Structures are given as structure tokens and as C-alpha cells.
Amino acid sequence: MEYILPLGVVGRTVEIRRKKEPTIANLTCLSELMQHQLSIAVLASGAGKEAFYAGLFHDIYKSAMNWQLRQSGWKWLHLPGEGSRQEIVTQATERFKIVLTPLDAVADVNKLAELCAGHHYDKRNPIRQVEPEREERGDIGAVSIETRVPLPEQLREIAYRVASFVIRSPYRAFVASLLIEKLLNRLNEAYVQLFREEFGLQELHMKYLFRQYEPFSEDPKIDYDDGILSVEVPVRAPPSLEGLVIEHHYLPTLDRPSLLVREKRVELKLRFSDALAFPIIGDENIMLWAITPAENLDVGLGLRAKFIAAFERAKEKALDDLFDISSIGSDLINSLRSVLLDELSEYKLPGAEEPKCMFCGAKASFRVTKRGLKMFVDIDRIVAFNNMACSPCKLAYAIEEVRRRKAGIPLCVVPLPATPIEAEALDIFKTSVVHGFSIPTHPLPPVKTALEEPWARIMSWAFYGAVLRDPDEFGLRGLKKTEEIEIPLFRFFLTRKTLIYPFLFRIRPAALISAWTTTGKKKFVLNVDTASEFVILPGAERDLTLEDLDVLAPLMYEGTSSLRKAYSIMRRLYELG
Amino acid sequence: MSRVGDEDAKEPIDIIDSMVNWADRAFDAIRRDKWKILAKRLMAGSGADLQEFIHNVVRDIAGDKVLLSKDVGRRINVLLERLDQEQQQELIKYVKRRTYPLVVRLVAEKAREEGGEQ
DSSP: OTTSEEEEEBOOEEEEOOTTSOOSEEEEBOOBHHHHHHHHHHHHGGGOHHHHHHHHHTTGGGGGOOEEEETTEEEEOOSSOOSSHHHHHHHHHHHHHHHHGGGGGTSOHHHHHHHHHTTTTOTTOHHHHHSOOGGGSOTTOSSTTOOOSSOOTTHHHHEEEEEEEEOSSHHHHHHHHHHHHHHHHHHHHHHHHHIIIIISOOEEEEEEEEEOOOTTSSOOEEEEETTEEEEEEEEEOOGGGTTOEEEEEEESSOSSOEEEEETTEEEEEEEHHHHHEEEEEOSSEEEEEEEOOOTTSTTHHHHHHHHHHHHHHHHHHHHHHHTOOTTSOHHHHHHHHTTHHHHHHSOOOOOTTSOBOTTTOSBOOEEOOTTGGGGBSOGGGOSSSSSEEOHHHHHHHHHHHHHTTSSSOOEEEEEEEEEEEEEEEOHHHHHHTSTTOOOOSSSOOOBOOGGGHHHHHHHHHHHHHTTBOOOOTTSOBOBOOGGGOOHHHHHHHHHOEEEEETEEEEEEEEEEEEEOOOBTTBBOOOOEEEOOSSEEEOOSSSOEEHHHHHHHGGGGGSOHHHHHHHHHHHHHHHTOO | OOSOOHHHHHHHHHHHHHHBOTTSGGGTTTGGGHHHHHHHHHHHOOOSSHHHHHHHHHHHHHTTOBOOOHHHHHHHHHHHHHSOHHHHHHHHHHHHHTHHHHHHHHHHHHHHHTTSOO
């Protein structure tokens, strides 16, 4: 276990079966419990404050890991109670009432408890309406809102497309990356403002405490103080995980997420937007989606409109943040400010007599350099032989001009949702917590839906955070020095394995990467961009690929000094910067 | 042996490393980059069999600055006896395809065996 990075507790599995027929497969879902509850809370919030808080707590007893083998397979029973369905709901309601009492300052606890306890059984329950039972999801409905390209129409029912940027050239991809990072900060503000105004919530602290106990013999502890909600959840665990603590802190003001790993303690600081927004790559664009209240619940339509208005304001603020770069002239910034968002969102072709952008071929209105083309080395990257650029390419070029004299290879990395490729329950879980436990029922890869995309992005973020420093004022990052490497995170980087208890997930990380290389005084056009899910980091002659990481994975068992040596030689060999 | 693996592949890399007389003054200017040089030469290397492959890569890197000990001779013989012609070609391909990560692993494992930084 010391070689595995624990990041959370699993939120759900997905059962695939046709109506009234046996289960075809029960698949593991790349879903984290608190993130899952938070996204359901937002979706259900149109039904009122109680629905929002019910979303936040409806699955909280899943941490008891009460898996029971039934005729149709393993069932994850997560309502504390015994007997008939009605008896279970009654008992669970009483338990929820007691546990959720601290929320009486902000919500009707009786109603809240009923919503939590009835989230599987009452068809009018808002949780059930946004998270339908399997037989309500259609013919073979399991992954009803799976994200793929082209995106399904259903995605618009649960999320809003905050931005879509055309990334037809490396410079455009670079500016889009910078803007998305600024947007995530401003979206966090938007979520917090609405959570505070509508539901009285501004901070959320989740603490998973791993210990041995009988299912439902312990309860979560909840504290609410002036918008600060703290939750301690006992997680039923094997003896070897006794004492493990995983903390998730969703905070209103946070420049960027952080991850601290100590022996038996993992602390993840996140923005609400990290759990609720996600970028997706399309054909030639990158889109940023943010989860919104479902329209079909009570005041959902109006509430969704409020969220969307707040997201649009966030976009304007993010644009201001993007231009808050002291080392670029104010005249240029003023002229770029008015056109950048339009030109980045839409690829505008030039008219017959209009100049083309030398980097992407779009309509151009900014002069790049007086010295002409002779200063460029990567002539093959230039698509129009003039010295004009569109506003996104001009901004990227200006940033590159300022930054290129600094040492190292600058990287701009926007983590994209990772793909889960394997999941298996911990052996110790199968032998000492739930005997004989077996899921998935088929050797199929785990799944994720749109609701899990933000969490999948967090996994890519953690992966890249293992080797990359925090961004500078331009949003550019360099590789960590050897002594800055945190060994548990570097092990995760090598293996791509993480524990979302009780499942051990292996992921394929993804990111939109922009970088450039410099030699001497020669000027290179921004010359690396990738979102391939195969190239992990661009190297000078050879890239570090997923295939390479597979060969490197056995290093996970090495000690600290060998791992630092491995990192140092890896940097030098691949010339990663 | 039906298929070659990482452990087999690290052996010829280690053999080549120990055959190059890196301590020679001729390598003073480039010793810091010895692993990069080794990796690039391995990727560019070729040979009709493993022995020729090792010979060619060593010669490319070291010219006449070569060390040949009894132990190295024995290790080459072990490989040649264990692998038939087809397996040797398979091993050469395996090494060339995974040179960079294999070199990283070899260096890290050497650091562990030597109980400190190299």
C-alpha cells in the first residue's frame, strides 16, 4: 500500500442490465464520493435548499462498504436500516435526522433527511430525478451521459458550455490553455457566490477516516458554522489501512489546487470549479463545461439561468486576468482586449484582400515583427509568409518574446479528464472487509460519465503535478528540480495507479500541452502542442510516452535516492527542461 | 526463453556501459552526458547478432577506449548461449524500442546497488 496514492473513496458503480433481466455487467466508475455528491447537489438544487444538501449527503453511508451478494450480483446497500423497504426508509430517515441536525440553521432537517433516505425509492425525489434508477435510463441505460465527441445532447441538460476555443495552431492552443486556467478560478468564485446566496454554503471540508467497524455501526459527523460545512466520514477499512486520513477541502479562494501526501495522511485542496467544471477536446476546439442545476426541477430553469449569468461574468473577469501581465505593453493589451475572445472562439477566415495570420491562417490585424521572417527557424510552421497575426497568436507571440530569454523549456499544461483503463478491488478488501467481493463482473474497463469528468481531470492534474512546478505569471511551468520531487507523487507518476477506495484505478492521463524550445538567439515558433493521451511530456528528440512509463513503472519499488536519480536522469536523457 | 523482457534488455546495456572506458581523459568533456550518448548510440546501433550489436555500439561510443574484463566476456557468453539467433534479434529490437526508459531504470538500480548517487 505504501506505493499507492490514496485520493478518495469511490462514489458509485454502474450496473448494466435490460429491464427485468439479470445484470449484464456491474462496472466500476471513476467516481469519488464527495465529488459525486457535490455534482448531484448542484443538479438537484432546482428543487430547493434541502435538495441541494440532500445531494451532498445522500450517499454518505456508502463509506460503510456494506456490499451484499444477491442473486443478481453484488449490491452496495447504503441506507442504514433493516427489513422491508419501508422499514429501511423509516430507520434511515431517523439516522439522517440525527446526523444532519447541525444543518438546522440553514435547512429543514426533517425534509432533508427524508430526501436522503428516499433517494432510491420515491420517484418524486429530486435526487432520483437527476440520478435515475437503471431501469429508467432507457434500453441498456447505464452510462447515460457519457462524454464523447460529438457530445451527446444530454450533456446540455446537466452542464453549460462556458467557452469553446478554436485551437487550430499551437499559439491558439497556448492562449486557450491560459484562459481556461483563469476561467477555472473565476468559475470557482461564481459557484461560491451562488452557493452562499442560495444555500448558505461557502466552504466544504470532507475528512475520510479509515477504520475497522461493522457496517452502519458508526455515523458521519457534520458541523456547520456560518457557511463552513465540515464532514467527518468513517470509512470501513482493513487493518492495514487503519488510521489513514484523506481530506478534501473545497475552498472559496484558491489560486490553484494543491495535494499534500504524508504517511497515512493525504490532503487535497480544491476549488469548487475543480469538482464541477471540465474541459473537453473537440475536433479543432477545446470546450469548458460547467455543471448546472437541472432545468426540470421546480425552480431549476431560473436557477440554471442564474448560474449561466454568473459563468458569463466569470468569463469577462477571466479575460481581464489574462491581460494582467505587467511585462506586455498596455497599448497592445488594450487593442487585443476587445477582439481576443471573439477571435479565439471563432476561426475567422480572411477576405480576398485581407492579411492572413502567419501562424494559423485566420484573419489577421496585428503586426508581429519588423524584422521579417529571417529570425524564425521553424519556417515550416508558418502558414502565411507575411508578418501579421490574429489576436490570439499575437498575444502568444508577445508572451513568448518576454518569456523565451528565461532558462528552461517552458510548458503550458492544461490537464484534461483522464481515462480509467483498469480498476480492481484491493486484495485486502476482498479478504478482510467484504469477503469474496468481486466487481466488475466482466473484464471490462471502468467507466466514467460527464459527472465524473471533473474528477478524472483532477487525476490528470495530480499526475502532472508530480513533476511540474506551479505556473508563473504567464501560466507557464517548468519541471521540478530533483530535490523538489515528492516521492509518493512521483511513484504515482510512474505507475498511474491510485486508490479510490476500495478500487485501485490505473489511468491514462491527458493534457493539452504547449511548449517551445530555444537554441541560442534563434527564434522558434511555439513548436509543441499535443493532446494525444500518448505523449506525456515533450522531449527534445524523443518524447516521454505512456509506453515509456510502462517500462519505468517497476521503479516504484525503489527507495527515495534511486527514484530521485531516476527522475534526474530522465530529465537529462529526454531533455525535458 | 520465449520472449525477451526488461531484465534481459538491461543486460546488454549494462555490458556496453562497462566496456566503455569512461574514465579515460578523452571523455572528460562529455562524461556528464554519458547516459544520453549511450542511449542515442544504442538506438542507432545495429548488428547481425547480439555480439555484433554490442561491438558496434561500443566502437561507436568509445573507438579504442574499450575495457574488456573476464567478467564482461562471461556475461556476453551467457547471453549468447541462452539466446538463439532469432531471440538475439528480438532482444536488439526490444532494447532499441525502449532504450530511454531502460537506461533510466538501469541508472536508478545502479544508484541503489551502490548505495548512493552516481
